[in-house]
Amino acid sequence: MNYILIAEQTLNGLQLGVMLFLLAAGLTLVFGIMNLVNLAHGALYMVGAYLTTWFYQATGSYLLAVVLGLAGTLAVGIVTELVALRTLYERDHLDQVLATFGLILIFNELIAIVWGRAALYSTIPDYLSGHVQLTDSLRYPLYRLVIIGVGLAVAVLLWFTVSRTRIGMLIRAGASNRAMVAALGVNIRLLYTIVFGVGAALAGLAGLLSGPIYAVQPGMGELILIQVFVVIVIGGIGSIRGAFAGALIVGMVDTMGRAFLKPTLATVLSPTAAETAGPALASMLIYLLMAAVLAFRPEGLFPSRGS
Amino acid sequence: MITTRNWILVAILLLLGAVPAAAAYFEQPFYLDLLRRVMIFAIAAVSLNLILGYGGMVSFGHAAYLGIGGYAVGILAHHGIHSGWLQWGLAIGASALVALAIGAISVRTSGIYFIMITLAFTQMLYYLGISIEEYGGDDGMRVPVRSQFSGLVDLNDGTQFYFLVLGILAASLFLVHRLVNSRFGMVLQAIRSNEARTRAIGFSPYPYRLATFVISGAMCGLAGALLVNHTAYLTPEFMNWTRSGELMFMVILGGIATSAGPLLGAAVLLLLEDVLQGWSLLPREAVRDHWQLYLGIFLVLVVLFARRGLAGLLPGKNE
Numbered sequence: 061m062n063y064i065l066i067a068e069q070t071l072n073g074l075q076l077g078v079m080l081f082l083l084a085a086g087l088t089l090v091f092g093i094m095n096l097v098n099l100a101h102g103a104l105y106m107v108g109a110y111l112t113t114w115f116y117q118a119t120g121s122y123l124l125a126v127v128l129g130l131a132g133t134l135a136v137g138i139v140t141e142l143v144a145l146r147t148l149y150e151r152d153h154l155d156q157v158l159a160t161f162g163l164i165l166i167f168n169e170l171i172a173i174v175w176g177r178a179a180l181y182s183t184i185p186d187y188l189s190g191h192v193q194l195t196d197s198l199r200y201p202l203y204r205l206v207i208i209g210v211g212l213a214v215a216v217l218l219w220f221t222v223s224r225t226r227i228g229m230l231i232r233a234g235a236s237n238r239a240m241v242a243a244l245g246v247n248i249r250l251l252y253t254i255v256f257g258v259g260a261a262l263a264g265l266a267g268l269l270s271g272p273i274y275a276v277q278p279g280m281g282e283l284i285l286i287q288v289f290v291v292i293v294i295g296g297i298g299s300i301r302g303a304f305a306g307a308l309i310v311g312m313v314d315t316m317g318r319a320f321l322k323p324t325l326a327t328v329l330s331p332t333a334a335e336t337a338g339p340a341l342a343s344m345l346i347y348l349l350m351a352a353v354l355a356f357r358p359e360g361l362f363p364s365r366g367s
Numbered sequence: 368m369i370t371t372r373n374w375i376l377v378a379i380l381l382l383l384g385a386v387p388a389a390a391a392y393f394e395q396p397f398y399l400d401l402l403r404r405v406m407i408f409a410i411a412a413v414s415l416n417l418i419l420g421y422g423g424m425v426s427f428g429h430a431a432y433l434g435i436g437g438y439a440v441g442i443l444a445h446h447g448i449h450s451g452w453l454q455w456g457l458a459i460g461a462s463a464l465v466a467l468a469i470g471a472i473s474v475r476t477s478g479i480y481f482i483m484i485t486l487a488f489t490q491m492l493y494y495l496g497i498s499i500e501e502y503g504g505d506d507g508m509r510v511p512v513r514s515q516f517s518g519l520v521d522l523n524d525g526t527q528f529y530f531l532v533l534g535i536l537a538a539s540l541f542l543v544h545r546l547v548n549s550r551f552g553m554v555l556q557a558i559r560s561n562e563a564r565t566r567a568i569g570f571s572p573y574p575y576r577l578a579t580f581v582i583s584g585a586m587c588g589l590a591g592a593l594l595v596n597h598t599a600y601l602t603p604e605f606m607n608w609t610r611s612g613e614l615m616f617m618v619i620l621g622g623i624a625t626s627a628g629p630l631l632g633a634a635v636l637l638l639l640e641d642v643l644q645g646w647s648l649l650p651r652e653a654v655r656d657h658w659q660l661y662l663g664i665f666l667v668l669v670v671l672f673a674r675r676g677l678a679g680l681l682p683g684k685n686e
Contacts, residue, residue: 097479147671153479154425158619159670161612165663173657286490286608289483297479340498347491351472354484358476 064198069319075204077311078211082266083284084291084303085218086259092235092298094252096145097153099160101263102281103167108133108264109271109280110171113182122185129268130261137260141253168278177278182271207269214262215304222300231255235298290350296360305361310346317345375681376627380537387526399525405637406532407593412617412629413539414586419615420624421547422579423559424474427482428489429614432462432584434496434606436591441510441601442502451514455592462588463581470580474573489606496603507602510595522596532593539586544626555579620669622676631677
């Protein structure tokens with residue numbers, strides 16, 4: 061098999077992996093600390109993509125658009141938390157799932173009212189487009205390398221914040237015993253809002269980065285959200301480390317499956333059978349992986365508690 | 368155990384039985400179609416209520432079985448097998464089997480894991496449906512010939528089909544009623560309210576939960592077979608995750624763990640959708656094109672403020 065192709069697909073897998081990580085980190089923190097199942101996390105990803113695309117078209121400056129897009133998503137996230145989600149912390153998971161499902165419908169329709177149902181055309185500035193010559197025969201898009209770089213940087217920053225700073229300590233404490241943390245005089249409501257805001261901004265970051273690669277359209281958040289659920293289930297709910305490992309595993313498996321499953325099957329089966337089974341199996345691969353992980357480790361690879 | 372509430376439910380079913388005559392008298396066959404759709408979704412919601420309401424298992428993947436039931440009928444019809452006995456038998460059997468496989472893995476977990484896993488497996492089946500070009504792939508396929516029951520019932524006759532759906536709905540309601548009031552159902556509800564105590568008195572939760580999960584899946588598979596006969600069109604959208612969300616909402620809206628709840632919830636949600644989509648009083652663009660916005664707001668408000676659901680408003684004791 062072609063080594064250039066393998067290297068290229070590995071980078072693609074890594075890029076999908078860090079994208080999933082940006083979403084999974086926020087979702088897993090919100091679940092681990094507030095015990096809230098937030099289906100509307102994908103909606104924040106969509107808001108980030110739309111705001112940045114729109115600001116870039118309006119201002120012409122990509123950096124300014126990124127800053128405004130992130131700030132906008134953060135604001136939308138905090139408003140959502142204050143208005144709707146705050147009352148849900150004490151409810152059971154069923155209520156949380158349904159209410160945030162309702163929020164998804166509301167967000168999707170509001171976006172469709174403002175920007176229409178057709179996909180927006182999202183561009184990147186000239187200095188981020190083009191290819192990089194990695195080796196003699198491997199050229200890789202610069203923008204995808206930037207995504208990988210940003211994702212890894214965020215991962216390191218999050219790890220440092222959660223395990224080495226005071227606010228990280230409070231977050232970990234809040235995850236294991238929130239009543240105790242509140243009793244010690246910490247404003248737990250404020251902490252919740254901060255964590256939710258950071259999670260929203262990370263989702264917005266994933267959205268704005270993915271805009272130029274995937275389509276910017278209403279409902280874009282839900283497709284990736286379900287993959288993020290798989291990431292979290294595999295990694296272990298509430299654990300940043302698990303989210304990182306799970307995201308990279310899912311990103312790799314999904315990309316490799318789509319690229320190599322059909323040719324590999326074709327060596328065993330007849331070409332027509334491989335033509336049918338290849339794509340079907342490739343799209344099911346991460347879910348089968350999830351089932352396999354759960355069969356052996358029902359709590360995921362890195363169960364939470366002081367991650 | 369026939370309570371006031373259940374007499375009301377029987378009265379509602381009798382009223383539904385009078386609809387075909389009324390629709391024929393007022394020459395409004397459209398309503399027959401709409402109510403048939405409502406009752407098919409009510410069967411699915413009744414099956415979901417069994418695991419969600421009485422079993423305490425929050426399944427976010429119940430649309431999977433609508434899809435399995437639909438595909439069982441569609442695939443056999445595609446290959447020229449139109450016998451309803453075979454088609455519906457396969458729909459029920461295949462749904463039970465898939466529920467057994469998904470349940471075997473997911474029932475061991477609880478809470479948020481259960482929600483995410485059932486959702487993920489349904490999404491997997493959805494992608495499987497999309498990728499099989501032979502059976503329509505993304506676009507779906509027409510199922511022009513309805514299931515045939517050796518001349519016993521003719522599904523092409525709207526009224527006969529309507530009464531068949533009504534009969535199956537009544538049977539499902541009766542089955543769930545008997546099931547939850549049996550010893551099995553008592554254990555199931557005991558597990559829901561306190562798993563540790565139920566274990567302590569000697570019941571293992573796993574087999575009870577799994578059996579309920581399989582029964583519920585099979586029942587929903589039958590609803591899927593009815594639905595594909597109703598729409599005469601099969602698409603992967605049967606298994607779309609929003610479908611699962613709507614089924615959950617029907618149960619909550621109607622009243623969780625009540626016998627009349629799923630039927631009331633399905634009726635109100637589907638009639639509301641119909642009204643919002645066809646509304647001509649208000650500016651059309653604002654309402655009809657964005658009816659999901661209003662549905663979303665309604666959903667959030669119901670979850671936040673109306674916990675007991677519509678069945679809680681009916682006269683009689685709360686169950």
